[in-house]
Amino acid sequence: MKIVCRCEDVTEEEIIEAIDQGYTTLEELKRHLRVGTGPCQGRTCMKIIEKILAKKLGKNIDELKKTTVRPPLKPVPLYIYGDEDEE
């Protein structure tokens, strides 16, 4: 058993099973298994998941539709944005 997404505790087997079930895009895998939505926002796991998906579909990695990169790229404390007068 190989854990691919540590934040969400998802294994390679689970990813392959989901692809077999028809979740054949990164965006669908993300919603179905929550891979890439943890605290690291996929920086640790998405590259590996792309490889697994590309291999299963017999495609090149650049042929896969990339998931949308959602801002912010690093966790940002809420108060940095607010108009609070402290800090």
Place this chain on the structure above:
Amino acid sequence: MKSKAEVVIIGGGITGCGVAYNLAKKGLTDVVLVEKNYLASGATGRCGGGIRQQFTTEWNIKLAMESVKKFEKMNEELGIDIEYEQGGYLIIAVEENEVKEFKKNVKLQNKLGLDSKFISPSEAKEIVPYLNEEDILGATFCQSDGHAYPFRVVEGYAKRAEEMGVEINRFTEVKSIKKENGEIKSVMTNRGEIKTNIVVNAAGGYSREIGKMVGVKMPNKPFRHEILATERYKHILDPMIISFKYGIYFSQQRHGEIVGGIGDPDEPSSYNTKSSLKFVERFTSVLGKILPAFKNLNIVRQWAGFYDVTPDAQPILGYTEGVDTLIQANGYSGHGFMVAPKVTELIAELIVDGKTSLPIDELNLKRFEGETVGEAYVVG
């Protein structure tokens, strides 16, 4: 892909998938659903998943209550965990006129059997210990309101519908609709033609584009709504908190993220789904007023989707005058997820039985020719 079907459903969000499921459940399985992207790629997959019954019109209250009955049984019925929680909705009153309005609305809701109540600021603080009760004048609370994970609901509907014989085609876009003498003949997609007489317009924010394909003018307008998620925290918040005055809503999901959004009255109608800094600034400054302790939370993600808005903030349901077999199921104006279980059943009844168990005539597209009374509670 089939080249012929009794019904073609356009849109693979909660509406389209719900209609597919309910048609099949009623025995009509010669149905093809087409979705231009992946399932739940539209508003459904982007929404807050909030499920509320505290509305201001009798019809919306009834519809939401009927839907909650279905959400409560959904894990069993669909064989999937939809991550449903009934932590309640706390609607805060920050202005004097809201107090009066809220009390009146609770009366109507109670008359219809809903367990909502008007509570004092200190009672609200018992429900939400982090609440800044000094800035509120009271609140309404309904324990049986809650939220679920929209992607799972869609997944459940789609899987069960497919098992019963419905064909679901992802990455299939409707490009045009052929009609002769006011009758629909077929639907043209980027993957071929499907002959059909009945089309369900469940295209969400794109529904008016589907209307145009058969020469029907629809008043729906898409408006961007932004939303964000924080890191995961230990469980600190049971209910969804909303304020109509501020246009804000937020809740804590089962996995610990706080998810919330705030409407922008200056937002123009468009198909823009970009994320903005202005949104985060507005959200955090209002959140800080309601729950001062929350200003230190870390945001990990922000995104946006469309509200498909009608002039009276009520959905458009039923037959289309002039092109009778185009069935409308759109225009939810920002609260379409929570009412979908009942609405999609009504649409299936209309198609299979020719009549519905709750009246939907007043929601017909033709109402926009006259005057209408709208829903006042519009937010998450």
